[in-house]
Amino acid sequence: MANAHTSAHSLPATLGALRASGWQSIPVKEELRRNAVARISAGQQLFEGVLGYEDTVMPQLENALLAGHDVIFLGERGQAKTRMIRSLTGLLDEWMPIIEGSEINDDPYNPVSRHARELVEKMGENAPISWVNREDRYGEKLATPDTSIADLIGEVDPIKVAEGRYLSDELTIHYGLVPRTNRGIFAINELPDLAERIQVGLLNVLEERDVQIRGYKIRLPLDVMLVASANPEDYTNRGRMITPLKDRFGSQIRTHYPLEVETEMNIVRQEARTSSIGDVVVTWPSFMEEIVATVSHIARASSHVNQRSGVSVRLSVSNYETLAANAVRRALRMGETQVAPRVSDLASLAASTAGKVEFETTEDGRESAILENIVKTAVLQVFKQRVTGEKIREVVEAFDGGVVLHAGEDVESVAYGAMFIDIPALRDLVSQIVGADASPSVVASAVEFVLEGLHLSKRLNKESTGSRATYRSRG
Numbered sequence: 001m002a003n004a005h006t007s008a009h010s011l012p013a014t015l016g017a018l019r020a021s022g023w024q025s026i027p028v029k030e031e032l033r034r035n036a037v038a039r040i041s042a043g044q045q046l047f048e049g050v051l052g053y054e055d056t057v058m059p060q061l062e063n064a065l066l067a068g069h070d071v072i073f074l075g076e077r078g079q080a081k082t083r084m085i086r087s088l089t090g091l092l093d094e095w096m097p098i099i100e101g102s103e104i105n106d107d108p109y110n111p112v113s114r115h116a117r118e119l120v121e122k123m124g125e126n127a128p129i130s131w132v133n134r135e136d137r138y139g140e141k142l143a144t145p146d147t148s149i150a151d152l153i154g155e156v157d158p159i160k161v162a163e164g165r166y167l168s169d170e171l172t173i174h175y176g177l178v179p180r181t182n183r184g185i186f187a188i189n190e191l192p193d194l195a196e197r198i199q200v201g202l203l204n205v206l207e208e209r210d211v212q213i214r215g216y217k218i219r220l221p222l223d224v225m226l227v228a229s230a231n232p233e234d235y236t237n238r239g240r241m242i243t244p245l246k247d248r249f250g251s252q253i254r255t256h257y258p259l260e261v262e263t264e265m266n267i268v269r270q271e272a273r274t275s276s277i278g279d280v281v282v283t284w285p286s287f288m289e290e291i292v293a294t295v296s297h298i299a300r301a302s303s304h305v306n307q308r309s310g311v312s313v314r315l316s317v318s319n320y321e322t323l324a325a326n327a328v329r330r331a332l333r334m335g336e337t338q339v340a341p342r343v344s345d346l347a348s349l350a351a352s353t354a355g356k357v358e359f360e361t362t363e364d365g366r367e368s369a370i371l372e373n374i375v376k377t378a379v380l381q382v383f384k385q386r387v388t389g390e391k392i393r394e395v396v397e398a399f400d401g402g403v404v405l406h407a408g409e410d411v412e413s414v415a416y417g418a419m420f421i422d423i424p425a426l427r428d429l430v431s432q433i434v435g436a437d438a439s440p441s442v443v444a445s446a447v448e449f450v451l452e453g454l455h456l457s458k459r460l461n462k463e464s465t466g467s468r469a470t471y472r473s474r475g
Contacts, residue, residue: 011095015108016125018097025109028092028137028183028223029068035091036065047087049270050080052263053255057084060253065091069250070226072191074235078312079255081229085140085187088227092134096183100128103175104182104222105137112182112221137184139177143194149201152176178205179220187227192234192241199242206248233308257300257313264293264316271317274324280331282324283340285434285445287386292319294378295349299357304370306358315356322352330409331441340441343448344408344467346375376456383453386433394425395450396459399473407448409467416444426450 012018026034039046040062050058061084064071073081099106099116106116108129120127141151149155154176178186188194194202205220226248235241258264268289274282296319299311323341326348331339350368359367403422417440420427430438430446438446451471455462463470 011129011131012097013129014125015099015120015123015127015129018108018129019125023097025107028185028225031093032065032088032091032225033068035093036062039091047084047090050084050087051267051270052258052260053080056259057253057255060251064251064253067250070248071251071253072228072230072235072249073253073255074230074232075255076231076257076308076310076312078310078314079257080313081255082187082189085185085227085229086138088185088225089134089138092137092184094134095131096134096137097129098132098183100130104179104220105132105184107183107223137181138187139181139184140187140189141177142189143191145193145195147194147198149198150174150176152178152198153201153205154179178202178224179222181224182222183224185225185227187229189229190234191228191230196240196242199245203242203245203248207244257296257311258293261290261293261297264296264313265289267313268293268316268320271313272320272324274321277325277328278332279337280328281338282327283338283439283442284324285340285442285449287382287433287449288323288341288343288445289320290382290386291343291346291375291378292316292323294381295319295375298374298377298381302370302374304360306360309358311357315353318352318356319349322348334412336413336441338439338441339413340439340445342407342445343379343452344469346379347467349375379449379452380456383449383456387429387450387453389429389432391425391428391432392454392459395423395429396454396473398423398425399460399471400475402473404470404472405451407451407469407471411444411468413440413444416440416447419447 012021012023036046045054046058046061046065061071073084075081096105097108099108099111099119101119102111102113102116104113106113108120108127111117111120141147154173188202205222206224206226228249232254258267265286274284276282293316296311296313296316299305299315300307305311323345326345327339327341330345331337350371353371354367357371359370361367361370405419405422407416420430426447429450430443433449434442434446451460451469452462454460455471459474460471461474463472
């Protein structure tokens with residue numbers, strides 16, 4: 001009845017008007033199923049902004065919704081688990097009616113709380129109705145060891161008791177997050193960190209539909225879809241999960257990092273904000289984007305990196321933003337208004353990587369050597385894929401003839417174009433990579449990429465002093 005353009009003010013305001021409108025009450029999982037069916041039938045994605053799961057995670061999630069299951073997502077950090085969970089609200093109806101003043105979203109046709117029951121008994125068809133937006137039908141809690149029953153289920157409100165009510169009076173209860181998400185979606189992040197006694201209380205309210213608060217037992221026939229996330233290591237091994245709560249989840253969905261470098265590049269483009277910083281416009285050559293994504297992919301396969309903690313896509317995003325920032329800093333010092341990240345900017349990745357990757361080493365300083373090796377491997381891998389042909393030999397021959405080139409942060413973009421005078425074949429390689437009409441800043445980036453690739457493939461020598469690099473023949 002309520003579509004995307006409906007205003008809450010135009011919807012029925014009393015129980016009688018609601019009945020007359022033809023609105024029907026259905027369980028939240030049925031509501032999610034109905035709206036998921038509509039999207040799937042129309043060939044639409046369940047939600048936008050989650051890339052790389054089209055053939056793996058999404059079919060499983062669609063099955064879970066169609067089956068009416070509670071769901072737990074298992075995956076390492078940075079695999080869009082929370083984003084998917086929060087996006088599920090988009091499958092709820094835009095507006096849902098409740099008895100006005102209800103703290104637990106009472107169904108007008110079947111009120112649960114004492115407040116709602118008494119209001120309907122007193123006013124009948126004139127009982128006032130208010131409308132809740134889909135965004136307000138979502139509750140979330142990060143499971144921590146200090147999470148209490150009061151947080152999730154509720155607690156006696158001492159102020160209400162002080163007002164003269166008996167402790168056994170249901171109206172003295174201050175409801176927790178789960179009852180307040182009645183007829184909605186409740187999510188628990190890092191579920192295994194929830195203390196076992198709290199898990200029992202959560203299971204009780206979800207399965208047995210009753211709860212004891214300060215010795216007062218009440219029935220809470222809640223209608224909630226439970227969604228949770230967990231790290232596989234904690235969920236299956238170290239985590240203290242009670243078996244009945246595990247059994248509550250009808251579907252267990254394993255998430256993963258992007259399987260393809262191209263997918264990771266698309267995610268980074270979507271998430272990062274680096275089109276311009278101040279008055280400097282940042283242009284990203286595609287090979288530099290690929291290097292950033294490849295660094296993460298190599299780290300995920302490295303024996304020197306702790307794979308239990310994972311290598312999040314956030315690493316790629318942070319590295320992308322750091323490279324852009326370093327390039328802009330260089331441009332500001334050079335007085336340039338357009339800039340492209342270069343290979344020489346990759347040295348700045350140490351800061352954006354340190355907090356996002358756990359290295360398997362106890363030696364001081366070993367981390368930087370591991371990271372440097374990962375970055376070099378990524379550059380070489382992309383170089384071999386991107387740069388081919390006879391012109392490579394001609395460039396190397398020019399160096400064998402005595403040409404020496406300087407690169408680095410203190411070299412202006414236009415200076416790289418001047419290198420084509422000494423090595424005409426270098427222009428052809430750059431055109432192969434970025435096209436013949438590329439801007440000076442992109443040309444500079446491509447030249448550094450070619451020079452570094454030739455060095456890493458053992459065709460040129462490189463001498464580094466600070467931010468300056470000198471490339472010369474290996475002869």
